[in-house]
Amino acid sequence: MSTQRDYIQQNKDRFLNELFELLRIPSVSADPKFAPDVQRTAEAVKTSLLAAGADHAEIIPTPGHPIVYGEKRMGDNLPTVLVYGHYDVQPPDPLELWTSPPFEPVIRKTDKHPDGAIFARGSCDDKGQMYMHVKALEVMLKTGTLPCNVKFMIEGEEEVGSANLGDFLRAHKEKLKADVILISDTSIIANDTPSIDVGLRGLSYMEVEVTGPNRDLHSGVYGGAVANPVNILCKMIAALHDENNRVTIPGFYDNVTELTADERAELNRAPFDVEEYKRDLDIADIHGEKGYTTIERTGVRPTLDVNGIWGGYTGEGAKTVLPSKAFAKISMRLVPNQTSKEISDKFAAHFNNLAPAGVKVKVSYHHGGEPVVVSTHSAAYRAASAAMEEAYGKKPIPTRGGGSIPIVALFKSVLGLDSILFGFGLDSDALHSPNEHYGVFNYLKGIETIPLFYKNYVNEGK
Numbered sequence: 432m433s434t435q436r437d438y439i440q441q442n443k444d445r446f447l448n449e450l451f452e453l454l455r456i457p458s459v460s461a462d463p464k465f466a467p468d469v470q471r472t473a474e475a476v477k478t479s480l481l482a483a484g485a486d487h488a489e490i491i492p493t494p495g496h497p498i499v500y501g502e503k504r505m506g507d508n509l510p511t512v513l514v515y516g517h518y519d520v521q522p523p524d525p526l527e528l529w530t531s532p533p534f535e536p537v538i539r540k541t542d543k544h545p546d547g548a549i550f551a552r553g554s555c556d557d558k559g560q561m562y563m564h565v566k567a568l569e570v571m572l573k574t575g576t577l578p579c580n581v582k583f584m585i586e587g588e589e590e591v592g593s594a595n596l597g598d599f600l601r602a603h604k605e606k607l608k609a610d611v612i613l614i615s616d617t618s619i620i621a622n623d624t625p626s627i628d629v630g631l632r633g634l635s636y637m638e639v640e641v642t643g644p645n646r647d648l649h650s651g652v653y654g655g656a657v658a659n660p661v662n663i664l665c666k667m668i669a670a671l672h673d674e675n676n677r678v679t680i681p682g683f684y685d686n687v688t689e690l691t692a693d694e695r696a697e698l699n700r701a702p703f704d705v706e707e708y709k710r711d712l713d714i715a716d717i718h719g720e721k722g723y724t725t726i727e728r729t730g731v732r733p734t735l736d737v738n739g740i741w742g743g744y745t746g747e748g749a750k751t752v753l754p755s756k757a758f759a760k761i762s763m764r765l766v767p768n769q770t771s772k773e774i775s776d777k778f779a780a781h782f783n784n785l786a787p788a789g790v791k792v793k794v795s796y797h798h799g800g801e802p803v804v805v806s807t808h809s810a811a812y813r814a815a816s817a818a819m820e821e822a823y824g825k826k827p828i829p830t831r832g833g834g835s836i837p838i839v840a841l842f843k844s845v846l847g848l849d850s851i852l853f854g855f856g857l858d859s860d861a862l863h864s865p866n867e868h869y870g871v872f873n874y875l876k877g878i879e880t881i882p883l884f885y886k887n888y889v890n891e892g893k
């Protein structure tokens with residue numbers, strides 16, 4: 432029987448081609464026009480689980496996009512790993528900025544990926560990373576090395592807030608019974624610097640509407656005498672940060688867990704090259720909350736960002752108009768001990784207060800999620816750390832991820848389960864951006880490392 436590594440080597444072209452097939456289906460969850468493609472992707476994931484050797488796989492409908500569930504049982508007395516991932520992707524826009532079409536995967540070399548990277552929407556986030564687990568299952572089954580039970584729960588609404596997943600967890604507690612959750616949907620520091628995220632930020636996502644006059648007006652006839660909602664909205668948004676780039680919402684920082692000096696020193700020990708960071712993003716300088724490093728700003732500090740802003744005339748040429756309405760989508764990243772409800776409420780109260788009498792403001796809430804911290808002292812963390820050390824030849828550094836995976840907090844509160852954030856992508860892989868890509872090295876390394884986690888996790892419990 433061949434070893435896991437040999438099996439991966441012998442099958443790597445097929446592993447890539449199968450992922451390419453999945454990447455060709457545009458499973459954009461945000462846009463209803465792609466609903467049939469989202470469904471088709473769910474079917475492809477189900478088929479792939481069965482092909483990899485799962486005993487059972489099914490598509491479970493939700494009020495939104497379906498969830499793919501699958502399992503392979505090895506014995507009643509063995510531990511169970513529940514793999515979570517998502518097969519939906521972000522919209523590919525703006526299309527004109529892609530070098531190759533987003534749903535026609537191709538491999539190209541990059542500075543960070545000299546062995547080539549797969550360019551396609553979802554290649555890293557999260558089809559490529561999710562599919563590593565399907566292939567790792569195949570590798571373990573074909574080499575006779577799967578040491579425990581495995582369940583898969585792959586959803587199709589992560590990129591739109593996982594609105595139906597909480598109910599799904601509550602309704603299927605028995606089916607989802609497991610010992611640990613394993614997720615590859617985060618990043619490592621670099622291909623020669625493995626790391627494991629031990630935190631995710633929470634999220635409060637808001638939309639605001641500012642209304643001035645009851646209709647669009649001639650800006651010469653009325654301009655200067657009536658509040659222009661676009662002018663006002665810009666002013667209100669500008670007022671949300673102070674001169675130190677701190678968020679001005681009263682009470683915003685009240686519950687934030689401050690790190691001790693030791694914890695800060697530890698966090699900042701992770702390698703980070705600010706010059707390379709600036710070069711990658713083509714920015715002359717970094718920017719953020721005074722008194723904190725970039726690692727802290729993205730990992731352990733809460734933030735507020737405008738995700739989109741619109742209103743008035745944005746078409747060809749010029750139109751002199753004083754618009755009736757202005758809009759913005761604004762999200763806040765949360766850290767432990769803030770809660771999504773608390774921060775959304777504080778935002779709404781403050782935003783209403785900022786408005787002058789000449790406009791009406793409507794604040795609505797899109798979705799949210801709670802922050803999480805993962806213990807480095809669990810058997811599962813030790814197993815993950817040892818697996819990466821074995822595969823990369825270096826002990827992974829525990830890091831705090833800046834992104835959010837709202838379901839992770841619910842895994843804990845609803846199922847009582849801890850998650851291991853076993854990501855293999857790079858932050859620079861252009862997730863959510865044009866030209867998203869995923870290293871061929873990262874894909875194959877992930878497939879190699881995942882079985883080592885299983886081996887170590889089962890051994891840890893012995």
Ligand code: BES
Nearest residue numbers: 556590591592616617618832833834835
């Ligand atoms: N995989 C990301 C989250 C992520 C990326 C965590 C990199 C850590 C490092 C996930 O698909 C994502 O994009 N989540 C959304 C949240 C959601 C509610 C839309 C996010 O973070 O914006």
Ligand code: MN
Nearest residue numbers: 556557589616
């Ligand atoms: Mn993701």
Ligand code: MN
Nearest residue numbers: 556590862863
């Ligand atoms: Mn994402």
